[in-house]
Amino acid sequence: MRIGVDVGGTSTDAVLMAGGEVLAGVKAPTSPDVTGGVVEALALLRGVHRFDPGAVQAVVIGTTHFMNAFVEGRDLTRTAVIRLGLPATSGLPPLLDWPERLRARIDGGTYLCHGGHDFDGRPIGDLDEEEIAGVADDIARRGTEAAAISSVFSFADASMERRVAGILTSRLPYLKVSLSSEIGRIGLLERENATTINASLSGLAGRIADALGAALASAGLRAPLYVTQNNGTLMDVEPARRYPVATFASGPTNSLRGAAFLSGLTDCVVMDVGGTTTDVGVLAGGFPQEAPAEVTVAGIPTNFRMPRLLCHEIGGGTIVTPPRRPDGEPAVGPGNVGDALTRRSVVYGGPDLTLTDLGVAAGRLRLGDPARLAEMPFAAATLDTVAARLLGSVHRLRVTPAMPPVVLVGGGAALLGDPGTDDVRVVRPPHHTIANAIGAATAEPGGEVERIFPLAAGGRDEVLERARSEATTRAVAAGAVPASVRVVSVEEAPIVYLPGSATWVRVRTLGALARDGERA
Amino acid sequence: MSGGPVTAADVDDFVLGAKLLSGGGASHGTMPARWLRHAMATRGDVRLVPPGSLPESAQCLAIGFIGSPTIQSEKLPMVGQFAEAVRVAERRLGHEVGALAALNAAGVNALAPLLAATELGLPVADADGMGRIFPNVERSVFTLAGLDVGPCTLAGAQGDVMIIEPAGNMRAEALIRPATVALGGWCVAVLYPMSAGLLARHGIHGSVSRVLDVGRTLRRAAASDEPRGHRLAAGLGGRLLASGIVAEVHRPSRRGFPSGAVIVTDLDDPDRSVRLETQNEYMLALADGVPLAAVPDLICTVDHDTGEPVDIERLHYGHVVDVITLPAAPAWHTAAGLALAGPETFGYALPRDQGDR
Numbered sequence: 001m002r003i004g005v006d007v008g009g010t011s012t013d014a015v016l017m018a019g020g021e022v023l024a025g026v027k028a029p030t031s032p033d034v035t036g037g038v039v040e041a042l043a044l045l046r047g048v049h050r051f052d053p054g055a056v057q058a059v060v061i062g063t064t065h066f067m068n069a070f071v072e073g074r075d076l077t078r079t080a081v082i083r084l085g086l087p088a089t090s091g092l093p094p095l096l097d098w099p100e101r102l103r104a105r106i107d108g109g110t111y112l113c114h115g116g117h118d119f120d121g122r123p124i125g126d127l128d129e130e131e132i133a134g135v136a137d138d139i140a141r142r143g144t145e146a147a148a149i150s151s152v153f154s155f156a157d158a159s160m161e162r163r164v165a166g167i168l169t170s171r172l173p174y175l176k177v178s179l180s181s182e183i184g185r186i187g188l189l190e191r192e193n194a195t196t197i198n199a200s201l202s203g204l205a206g207r208i209a210d211a212l213g214a215a216l217a218s219a220g221l222r223a224p225l226y227v228t229q230n231n232g233t234l235m236d237v238e239p240a241r242r243y244p245v246a247t248f249a250s251g252p253t254n255s256l257r258g259a260a261f262l263s264g265l266t267d268c269v270v271m272d273v274g275g276t277t278t279d280v281g282v283l284a285g286g287f288p289q290e291a292p293a294e295v296t297v298a299g300i301p302t303n304f305r306m307p308r309l310l311c312h313e314i315g316g317g318t319i320v321t322p323p324r325r326p327d328g329e330p331a332v333g334p335g336n337v338g339d340a341l342t343r344r345s346v347v348y349g350g351p352d353l354t355l356t357d358l359g360v361a362a363g364r365l366r367l368g369d370p371a372r373l374a375e376m377p378f379a380a381a382t383l384d385t386v387a388a389r390l391l392g393s394v395h396r397l398r399v400t401p402a403m404p405p406v407v408l409v410g411g412g413a414a415l416l417g418d419p420g421t422d423d424v425r426v427v428r429p430p431h432h433t434i435a436n437a438i439g440a441a442t443a444e445p446g447g448e449v450e451r452i453f454p455l456a457a458g459g460r461d462e463v464l465e466r467a468r469s470e471a472t473t474r475a476v477a478a479g480a481v482p483a484s485v486r487v488v489s490v491e492e493a494p495i496v497y498l499p500g501s502a503t504w505v506r507v508r509t510l511g512a513l514a515r516d517g518e519r520a
Numbered sequence: 521m522s523g524g525p526v527t528a529a530d531v532d533d534f535v536l537g538a539k540l541l542s543g544g545g546a547s548h549g550t551m552p553a554r555w556l557r558h559a560m561a562t563r564g565d566v567r568l569v570p571p572g573s574l575p576e577s578a579q580c581l582a583i584g585f586i587g588s589p590t591i592q593s594e595k596l597p598m599v600g601q602f603a604e605a606v607r608v609a610e611r612r613l614g615h616e617v618g619a620l621a622a623l624n625a626a627g628v629n630a631l632a633p634l635l636a637a638t639e640l641g642l643p644v645a646d647a648d649g650m651g652r653i654f655p656n657v658e659r660s661v662f663t664l665a666g667l668d669v670g671p672c673t674l675a676g677a678q679g680d681v682m683i684i685e686p687a688g689n690m691r692a693e694a695l696i697r698p699a700t701v702a703l704g705g706w707c708v709a710v711l712y713p714m715s716a717g718l719l720a721r722h723g724i725h726g727s728v729s730r731v732l733d734v735g736r737t738l739r740r741a742a743a744s745d746e747p748r749g750h751r752l753a754a755g756l757g758g759r760l761l762a763s764g765i766v767a768e769v770h771r772p773s774r775r776g777f778p779s780g781a782v783i784v785t786d787l788d789d790p791d792r793s794v795r796l797e798t799q800n801e802y803m804l805a806l807a808d809g810v811p812l813a814a815v816p817d818l819i820c821t822v823d824h825d826t827g828e829p830v831d832i833e834r835l836h837y838g839h840v841v842d843v844i845t846l847p848a849a850p851a852w853h854t855a856a857g858l859a860l861a862g863p864e865t866f867g868y869a870l871p872r873d874q875g876d877r
Binding site: 085087090091093096118120124125153187188190282284289294395452494495502504 | 549550551554555558559588590591593594595596597598599601676677678679701704705771772778833836837838840
């Protein structure tokens with residue numbers, strides 16, 4: 001058995017699964033400390049489906065908490081940003097384009113130092129150990145607790161980043177160090193930003209991992225804890241402590257994967273109707289289609305890969321203004337009660353009429369107290385109009401000339417009724433309200449490596465082999481049984497305007513978790 | 521516009537226009553735009569002047585980047601990289617430089633003269649040598665005019681500078697590419713030293729301000745909710761070839777030969793499909809085997825829904841795009857122009873009259 005948990009902004013969903021079967025699913029309110037909501041969801045789960053905690057083999061948690069904490073500038077660790085690249089790279093200094101508010105929160109100084117490599121592995125210059133010792137002195141003087149180290153082309157040669165980490169931690173053993181070579185991907189500014197965000201979350205990640213471990217223990221669960229990554233695979237909580245950004249944005253991916261699992265479809269459009277927004281994404285060949293452009297977080301460019309999503313500012317908490325005249329039409333939005341749905345909606349005794357209230361009035365949802373609602377003959381028609389509008393956006397995401405089927409998931413999916421037409425098949429599978437948690441529960445450990453490599457004699461085969469082996473090592477570090485790891489995709493593209501010189505490659509691996517007794 | 525300053529407030533539009541004019545070629549992230557914004561914020565605006573307004577004998581240089589934008593996004597530029605290149609070129613030429621022109625005002629290269637101007641405090645002459653992107657430096661209207669590409673001054677991101685004096689313009693590419701690899705995969709290039717008089721006579725006029733105009737047109741079109749395909753094409757002085765769904769993307773082979781193809785199925789007529797041949801950029805558009813547009817004319821793809829230019833690398837199966845063609849500068853449609861940069865020079869044997877469209 002496995003337990004999947006999704007910690008969303010509003011609710012914490014949990015699901016108990018055995019093999020491919022959903023045994024039980026529950027929703028609890030998310031607590032500010034994350035753990036409280038998880039504990040409550042686990043207790044609810046045991047309430048609706050009695051199970052032996054000892055028989056649970058894995059608990060997989062997906063959370064947007066780190067993303068939210070960073071964007072809000074909460075609980076960030078002060079971070080020194082160290083770049084190895086001089087004399088190159090001085091034209092664009094570290095933390096360029098960061099909002100002043102976040103820059104001030106992480107402020108541990110920026111250090112441009114000598115070092116780095118060219119795309120073909122030649123060093124740009126030697127590492128200057130005295131220079132690094134000076135950085136260490138400065139970090140000690142300022143009392144900075146974390147460091148983000150980024151070296152030019154470090155994903156091809158990580159030796160300089162590692163040496164700097166060694167020098168710093170030998171002098172400052174408490175320092176939490178993040179290396180850009182572990183974050184990966186070409187594009188120094190974006191990788192440096194991601195590494196800096198990661199370092200600034202290192203304190204919080206440790207505290208949350210400890211608290212979650214304690215919460216599971218208190219619930220009698222001895223199963224290993226895993227966290228879902230942005231790419232839909234999972235990783236052991238131990239590496240996740242050091243690399244929280246890898247788990248930063250897994251929510252949408254989990255929802256897409258959960259929808260695929262529930263519907264059995266590998267090529268479809270997924271519409272996740274939440275409390276504040278409706279996110280529409282695409283699955284092609286079972287994988288979420290990725291956003292073509294870089295992802296910005298709080299205005300900061302990063303190199304995270306995220307699913308391509310269309311976000312509509314409409315959800316169960318969207319406020320509805322009733323018509324003035326009985327034959328008029330109500331206004332939907334633009335306001336939203338946000339995470340206060342269970343306090344502000346009319347069916348919960350609150351003052352705001354929301355789409356959720358209309359759903360109850362139309363008989364599509366059963367929650368709260370329907371007796372509080374006034375007569376609303378327009379409810380079903382209004383919801384159908386919203387559904388038609390959302391469905392109309394689907395054509396923008398289609399990946400085949402034919403219209404793909406649409407899978408409705410999320411807590412608000414039932415609001416839309418059955419909006420299928422002759423042109424568009426719409427399915428709303430069982431357990432659709434907890435698709436995110438199901439996406440987490442069904443995740444497998446994986447690894448991913450991206451490289452640029454020179455096409456010198458023997459270069460390609462050697463680098464491909466190295467990329468395969470590193471992606472395999474990463475899957476094992478994430479928790480996979482070594483023998484189970486397989487390469488699921490190898491992508492290659494020549495680097496334009498440098499004919500015959502270099503190629504980009506990305507290798508992805510997937511494995512299986514150890515069953516009881518197999519774990520080394 | 522012409523003769524005015526380019527300011528930090530223009531950067532977004534300028535980058536948008538440069539992206540469209542790359543003809544599907546330059547896939548780069550937001551680094552160049554961030555670089556230009558940072559350079560303008562720290563060193564001020566750039567003066568754009570008509571080439572005819574410069575003193576006839578003023579020394580001008582064509583400036584661009586050579587190499588991989590992807591590598592440039594990793595081995596970031598050095599402060600003063602342009603100034604270094606121009607100083608070395610000045611020493612070799614024995615003249616002070618009076619103004620900077622664009623090698624090609626399209627793609628990331630459109631940003632190069634503006635960045636150089638922030639470092640050097642020189643005006644940018646509103647002219648370039650291609651009016652689009654070509655993958656080789658000799659394919660320029662300057663070559664058509666008999667001007668020498670050399671001495672070529674190349675500056676890498678860590679302070680190395682090389683001067684290359686090719687025996688002729690057709691020798692330049694073979695010498696510059698390996699030098700670019702040695703310099704780390706990309707470099708600042710200062711080419712085609714010439715007087716302002718020659719630049720005014722032979723350069724493609726208004727091509728730097730055109731980048732800004734194209735960007736503004738795109739932004740306005742993107743902000744409107746009306747269907748934009750035809751109107752956008754007309755607003756840009758071009759033609760809409762198709763609005764359709766990307767049905768196939770054939771990437772270049774892994775061994776480095778750059779040719780590929782994209783097939784777009786017409787939204788209104790699923791039996792009609794347009795095939796776009798690519799070699800770094802779009803080279804040729806065919807419908808049912810009949811050429812619709814061909815290099816040296818520009819072929820671009822724009823997201824049908826958002827109006828954003830989409831480059832070939834980012835194009836994917838299922839993308840709904842408008843395919844637009846923009847006419848090349850008249851010099852490219854002469855017999856000499858077609859002999860230097862027509863479809864045949866890229867390996868496409870087309871009927872003779874194709875270039876006259």
